Amino acid sequence: MDENYRPYIIDFESAEQHDCQKSMDIVFNTEEPKWEEFNCDELYEACIEAQAWRPRTVDYLRREIPLKVAVSAKELVKHAPKGYSYEAAWAAALRVVKELQEWFDERAFFDGRSPTDPLPYYGRD
Numbered sequence: 001m002d003e004n005y006r007p008y009i010i011d012f013e014s015a016e017q018h019d020c021q022k023s024m025d026i027v028f029n030t031e032e033p034k035w036e037e038f039n040c041d042e043l044y045e046a047c048i049e050a051q052a053w054r055p056r057t058v059d060y061l062r063r064e065i066p067l068k069v070a071v072s073a074k075e076l077v078k079h080a081p082k083g084y085s086y087e088a089a090w091a092a093a094l095r096v097v098k099e100l101q102e103w104f105d106e107r108a109f110f111d112g113r114s115p116t117d118p119l120p121y122y123g124r125d
């Protein structure tokens, strides 16, 4: 990100040519595709780093749970794997939902700021 919160990709001096097999356009603020659907590891990683997409799943007690289940700890705890005590599952659910909320809050903050930020001024007189 630059000082105006615009994402850009750097370090092309260490880049290598590759025959890109990317199979879809990158559409910001849509659900994260599965990497095997997207089909380019490099751009996929860059998009994850830049938070281009909404997360598709959350990691809850080493399980991938769809985002729509993680709307509340009360819903999420129903998907706890067997072998966890209710207390441990509940604590983990609270933590996952809190982290997800923070992720969305941060996104809202940056998304809300970037359109009103001034464009960089290049010293024209």
Ligand SMILES: [Zn+2]
Pocket: 018, 019, 020, 021, 022, 039, 040, 041, 042, 043
């Ligand atoms: Zn590629």
